[in-house]
Amino acid sequence: xxxxxxxxxxxxxxxxxxxxxxxxxxxxxxxxxxxxxxxxxxxxxxxxxxxxxxxxxxxxxxxxxxxxxxxxxxxxxxxxxxxxxxxxxxxxxxxxxxxxxxxxxxxxxxxxxxxxxxxxxxxxxxxxxxxxxxxxxxxxxxxxxxxxxxxxxxxxxxxxxxxxxxxxxxxxxxxxxxxxxxxxxxxxxxxxxxxxxxxxxxxxxxxxxxxxxxxxxxxxxxxxxxxxxxxxxxxxxxxxxxxxxxxxxxxxxxxxxxxxxxxxxxxxxxxxxxxxxxxxxxxxxxxxxxxxxxxxxxxxxxxxxxxxxxxxxxxxxxxxxxxxxxxxxxxxxxxxxxxxxxxxxxxxxxxxxxxxxxxxxxxxxxxxxxxxxxxxxxxxxxxxxxxxxxxxxxxxxxxxxxxxxxxxxxxxxxxxxxxxxxxxxxxxxxxxxxxxxxxxxxxxxxxxxxxxxxxx
Amino acid sequence: xxxxxxxxxxxxxxxxxxxxxxxxxxxxxxxxxxxxxxxxxxxxxxxxxxxxxxxxxxxxxxxxxxxxxxxxxxxxxxxxxxxxxxxxxxxxxxxxxxxxxxxxxxxxxxxxxxxxxxxxxxxxxxxxxxxxxxxxxxxxxxxxxxxxxxxxxxxxxxxxxxxxxxxxxxxxxxxxxxxxxxxxxxxxxxxxxxxxxxxxxxxxxxxxxxxxxxxxxxxxxxxxxxxxxxxxxxxxxxxxxxxxxxxxxxxxxxxxxxxxxxxxxxxxxxxxxxxxxxxxxxxxxxxxxxxxxxxxxxxxxxxxxxxxxxxxxxxxxxxxxxxxxxxxxxxxxxxxx
Numbered sequence: 001x002x003x004x005x006x007x008x009x010x011x012x013x014x015x016x017x018x019x020x021x022x023x024x025x026x027x028x029x030x031x032x033x034x035x036x037x038x039x040x041x042x043x044x045x046x047x048x049x050x051x052x053x054x055x056x057x058x059x060x061x062x063x064x065x066x067x068x069x070x071x072x073x074x075x076x077x078x079x080x081x082x083x084x085x086x087x088x089x090x091x092x093x094x095x096x097x098x099x100x101x102x103x104x105x106x107x108x109x110x111x112x113x114x115x116x117x118x119x120x121x122x123x124x125x126x127x128x129x130x131x132x133x134x135x136x137x138x139x140x141x142x143x144x145x146x147x148x149x150x151x152x153x154x155x156x157x158x159x160x161x162x163x164x165x166x167x168x169x170x171x172x173x174x175x176x177x178x179x180x181x182x183x184x185x186x187x188x189x190x191x192x193x194x195x196x197x198x199x200x201x202x203x204x205x206x207x208x209x210x211x212x213x214x215x216x217x218x219x220x221x222x223x224x225x226x227x228x229x230x231x232x233x234x235x236x237x238x239x240x241x242x243x244x245x246x247x248x249x250x251x252x253x254x255x256x257x258x259x260x261x262x263x264x265x266x267x268x269x270x271x272x273x274x275x276x277x278x279x280x281x282x283x284x285x286x287x288x289x290x291x292x293x294x295x296x297x298x299x300x301x302x303x304x305x306x307x308x309x310x311x312x313x314x315x316x317x318x319x320x321x322x323x324x325x326x327x328x329x330x331x332x333x334x335x336x337x338x339x340x341x342x343x344x345x346x347x348x349x350x351x352x353x354x355x356x357x358x359x360x361x362x363x364x365x366x367x368x369x370x371x372x373x374x375x376x377x378x379x380x381x382x383x384x385x386x387x388x389x390x391x392x393x394x395x396x397x398x399x400x401x402x403x404x405x406x407x408x409x410x411x412x413x414x415x416x417x418x419x420x421x422x423x424x425x426x427x428x429x430x431x432x433x434x435x436x437x438x439x440x441x442x443x444x445x446x447x448x449x450x451x452x453x454x455x456x
Numbered sequence: 457x458x459x460x461x462x463x464x465x466x467x468x469x470x471x472x473x474x475x476x477x478x479x480x481x482x483x484x485x486x487x488x489x490x491x492x493x494x495x496x497x498x499x500x501x502x503x504x505x506x507x508x509x510x511x512x513x514x515x516x517x518x519x520x521x522x523x524x525x526x527x528x529x530x531x532x533x534x535x536x537x538x539x540x541x542x543x544x545x546x547x548x549x550x551x552x553x554x555x556x557x558x559x560x561x562x563x564x565x566x567x568x569x570x571x572x573x574x575x576x577x578x579x580x581x582x583x584x585x586x587x588x589x590x591x592x593x594x595x596x597x598x599x600x601x602x603x604x605x606x607x608x609x610x611x612x613x614x615x616x617x618x619x620x621x622x623x624x625x626x627x628x629x630x631x632x633x634x635x636x637x638x639x640x641x642x643x644x645x646x647x648x649x650x651x652x653x654x655x656x657x658x659x660x661x662x663x664x665x666x667x668x669x670x671x672x673x674x675x676x677x678x679x680x681x682x683x684x685x686x687x688x689x690x691x692x693x694x695x696x697x698x699x700x701x702x703x704x705x706x707x708x709x710x711x712x713x714x715x716x717x718x719x720x721x722x723x724x725x726x727x728x729x730x731x732x733x734x735x736x737x738x739x740x741x742x743x744x745x746x747x748x749x750x751x752x753x754x755x756x757x758x759x760x761x762x763x764x765x766x767x768x769x770x771x772x773x774x775x776x777x778x779x780x781x782x783x784x785x786x787x788x789x790x791x792x793x
Binding site: 057183184187189190191193194195197198199201202205206208209360361365368369372421423424427428429430431433434435437438441442445 | 498499556559567568569571572573575576577578579580581582583584586587590591703707710711714764766767769770772773774776777780781784
């Protein structure tokens with residue numbers, strides 16, 4: 001694909017931002033921001049696919065991210081055998097009973113014609129069914145949560161490489177999105193926004209409180225990395241040789257041997273951190289580019305054209321024989337799946353899963369600001385939005401400190417107002433986010449890199 | 457008979473009184489959301505933060521009055537500061553309309569764009585609140601805390617169960633009744649109220665009949681400001697003020713408004729109580745209640761709790777989803793004041 005001149009400009013700006021931070025605050029900081037930027041860009045692309053292509057609103061970003069995170073835990077954490085022994089059977093029984101219950105309800109719906117009888121029978125069977133299931137379920141979960149609660153207390157996972165969870169996370173999110181879509185996609189867009197927001201809260205509260213599954217508020221820590229550990233790198237010969245080779249001119253200038261060893265050790269410690277972050281960045285970049293490539297392909301394909309037609313005039317598209325409901329569901333699920341992938345990547349990067357950390361302000365609304373600012377309907381715009389907004393989210397604090405110090409230059413260092421303002425530096429980022437969103441919506445409603453209108 | 461009375465008192469103490477006061481707070485909030493929806497036709501995500509802003513101003517002036525030793529005796533000082541909070545909230549609403557929402561109204565933007573804009577406003581107000589007052593939990597209720605303590609009740613009636621009545625609960629209920637009466641009177645009887653109803657029913661027709669839309673919108677923001685500030689302050693007074701809690705409160709409020717039928721003020725009030733009661737009833741452990749009612753041979757062993765309290769929040773949303781599926785327009789057909 002070909003980029004326009006302003007798109008090249010956007011790409012250049014993104015790259016130079018990181019180089020700038022690299023020189024000012026160090027490469028480690030720069031790479032940390034870059035990694036989160038890439039993940040944010042993937043989330044933004046996911047939302048952008050459903051909102052920008054088809055106009056389907058998805059305020060459930062937080063829930064899909066959490067599902068991705070759950071996938072990371074369930075795939076990579078080693079299985080806890082005692083927990084399975086303690087409660088595996090009870091859980092199995094309760095799930096089997098649940099299936100039986102569902103089948104029974106479906107069967108009743110099929111054979112009982114009269115509406116009133118059907119309601120009564122259904123509610124009776126559901127009520128008693130749930131009572132029985134609860135008995136087994138609560139017993140089993142209680143047993144599981146009692147197994148070594150300080151470090152385990154949940155079922156664990158499969159013990160597979162965590163990279164696999166990026167795909168599984170997408171599938172998990174897609175599954176949840178399918179259910180939500182089936183239930184809610186017929187609603188008007190602002191209702192849909194509220195409903196998806198609410199369901200994402202429900203998903204997170206389930207993850208928070210079903211400790212047997214996700215360890216809940218006790219968090220899962222120490223997930224295995226897809227990249228080497230710093231400590232291993234520091235002892236690996238090839239890595240030491242690499243660092244020596246890269247810094248050979250600098251090292252050769254130091255004549256004293258012990259000094260030289262000291263400098264080399266520091267370089268190796270710094271270098272190992274950077275190497276780990278760089279490997280993450282490369283992995284994430286690959287995923288981002290793959291998604292970017294396919295998203296663009298899809299947008300330019302006949303399917304993408306149909307999606308735009310549905311977005312721009314639903315009635316007309318329907319009249320042309322396009323199945324609007326089905327397509328809305330498909331695109332909602334695809335968008336959610338991409339967000340799920342990003343969720344799994346997020347947990348992979350952190351190495352820990354904290355269900356209580358999922359808050360709508362941080363994980364839904366910020367992502368939406370990225371979409372709006374970047375330009376809905378344009379994948380490069382989505383990436384740009386993700387990068388720029390996350391960058392300003394992080395760099396808002398140093399910037400605010402600088403501005404406050406400049407503005408309150410004349411005041412004494414012990415001045416109450418100055419101290420209060422400096423105390424509230426972290427909150428200024430919300431102000432920046434709000435102002436950026438309002439300004440963009442007012443003066444550039446299509447986003448910084450707007451959707452390309454193709455006339456063919 | 458005594459057992460029966462005891463069980464009633466248990467219900468009253470743990471479900472009905474908390475339900476009514478929480479429901480009143482939700483109802484006031486939902487009424488504000490409904491007004492914005494009916495007149496300005498968008499879902500206002502900033503409503504929670506507007507409530508929080510009103511409560512914050514009230515708290516600041518409460519502190520001021522406390523430092524000056526001005527109080528209301530047994531009533532909380534916050535009531536004295538409330539009018540100032542209301543005025544500040546109204547000013548906030550009108551400023552945000554003038555500088556932000558008005559433009560999109562004149563552009564005739566689609567509701568979703570306005571909802572996005574309200575998210576921007578939400579962020580800005582959120583930041584202002586955090587910058588001014590921080591994120592700490594603040595207790596600002598003073599005066600007499602209880603109208604009736606559980607112990608007093610026990611001594612008075614000789615029953616096993618106590619009935620506690622917090623003054624903040626009574627104040628909440630009284631103010632809600634007052635405010636609701638006034639709002640409905642205003643909508644039904646005054647000329648401005650009637651023009652608002654006409655405007656929400658059919659905008660074009662209202663414009664043709666010479667109703668000034670700017671005036672209607674202005675009045676709406678005044679009402680929204682009053683409702684939001686009162687709801688926010690009462691919630692803070694009853695529980696405790698915590699800036700970040702109001703963002704979470706937006707969702708039950710939306711649920712109330714939609715369950716009742718968004719755009720219908722009466723529906724919003726009913727929706728508030730429906731949501732509040734179902735949240736409390738589904739997550740309450742009924743063991744104590746049944747212990748009094750049933751003979752000891754078939755007493756329940758467990759807590760007799762449908763869902764653990766952790767899922768309080770999920771309940772309101774499940775109800776919202778169910779209502780939207782069965783009756784998308786809400787309990788009372790919405791969309792019109």
